[in-house]
Amino acid sequence: MSQLVESTDFQPTDKNFESKVHESFAKQPFMKTLGAILTKVTPGYCEIRLPFHEQLTQQDGFFHAGVIGTIADNAGGYAAHSLMPEGASVLTVEYKLNLLTPGCGDYLVARGRVVRQGRKLTVCLSEVSSVKDGQEKICAMAVVTLICIQ
Amino acid sequence: MSQLVESTDFQPTDKNFESKVHESFAKQPFMKTLGAILTKVTPGYCEIRLPFHEQLTQQDGFFHAGVIGTIADNAGGYAAHSLMPEGASVLTVEYKLNLLTPGCGDYLVARGRVVRQGRKLTVCLSEVSSVKDGQEKICAMAVVTLICIQ
């Protein structure tokens, strides 16, 4: 699969979308627990990086599927949040995660992009890649449905 | 939804299924990171408990969706693992998580049960409940597809 890229289809309704997303991300204690970093937010797009740490692994030494799902969900959630009006908050309704290859390497990158923005519901596609020595390999794909709470 | 209960449909092919699952669970560093406890394993069924901790929360103080997904996946995974032959290992192919109510309270309980066991693929249903003062409330449901690696 070609790498998921930023969208040019969307205009944010909240001009402070970038700081809004960074503030919300910073308020998630679980992101600190994981060591996840918000590396990019553009309208309808979000990128999260997660360095490898042994504390995040499953029984074979790979990133735990739950860790991969967490950043896939969050990348989709903040891609959606970037397009929401000021003061609105975002909740995940559901997500589906397909694990494609073991998550390993130096760090993971999760990229989330809005596929369809509705008034209430937004649907995002997320990809998570393993990066080792600068080489990326897709390890998971997710579809995330989010609801805008005003 | 009535609470998901243990199955009586399955006979384990590995008589040491219980210790096998406990050993595998103990080898998952991410379970220690979360503070998750494996509380029950019977043939085709698994129960995981996760005490509340502020480090596991999202921006509103609830359990992060990724945390809920992690134990839903793991409960399904070990329910499947309990029925697999000696020496086989289990990998999650995909899971889908619906978040029904905010995850909060004193602890979460994830219950996973095998719905269909095939030679290669097993499908499980998982439920995650919030428990506060002994009262349970379902907070999420997941369907997990797993593959048996021999």
Added chain:
Amino acid sequence: MSQLVESTDFQPTDKNFESKVHESFAKQPFMKTLGAILTKVTPGYCEIRLPFHEQLTQQDGFFHAGVIGTIADNAGGYAAHSLMPEGASVLTVEYKLNLLTPGCGDYLVARGRVVRQGRKLTVCLSEVSSVKDGQEKICAMAVVTLICIQ
């Protein structure tokens, strides 16, 4: 998996829920195309029967996965619709279908049950079984998310 049963958890807000669901079902031309029959509606529960017909099959002579998905979706949708207020309509947001065994036999039965009813969103679990000579065997499971449009 034990067979999915009717719920006793719900009170319908629309006392004409049963005729409402039957009327909506009768307005779906695709149900006639398939030959599907609405056999039961109780609050938060719906049952659809689909007799076997060669026109509904895939390349190996089994019910096509799309047929199974259609009645799984519809059973969930009408389970949700039964609890919605008068005048509201229901739309599927998404569904996920796991195919467990080939769909075959004399007819299929799809049973849908509400797991969580919210003001806007309702989540249902559906099971589809193959019935041959009166013997049922589960062939698919679905989780369906629906939205109430008022």
Added chain:
Amino acid sequence: MSQLVESTDFQPTDKNFESKVHESFAKQPFMKTLGAILTKVTPGYCEIRLPFHEQLTQQDGFFHAGVIGTIADNAGGYAAHSLMPEGASVLTVEYKLNLLTPGCGDYLVARGRVVRQGRKLTVCLSEVSSVKDGQEKICAMAVVTLICIQ
């Protein structure tokens, strides 16, 4: 979302992949029932067209969600099948369909593309678009997991 395009990543192992897929498609009576046409197969990619017909609709006159799911599943399935070895058959393990806008217009186009090909399991992304007067609009997205049976 930018339109899903053909892949250039894959080499088919079966040089007769195109005729193989067309033959299998022609053996699905349900495709005839729907009036679906296989319009394109390249390695790891498949396109299906479905003209509008009132018999395929739900209560509001739109394409039924089950119809949309059927061609999304089939497009993914045959994208996967195109890469499988001679003599292998393909079965859908599960699919998840998000409905984004009502399916309407002159016809639907479903495009399926392989995201990850494994020895046993293949994961595909499918998009379904409504086409009216030559204008396309995405109406659904699906992730399909398939298994290769040899």
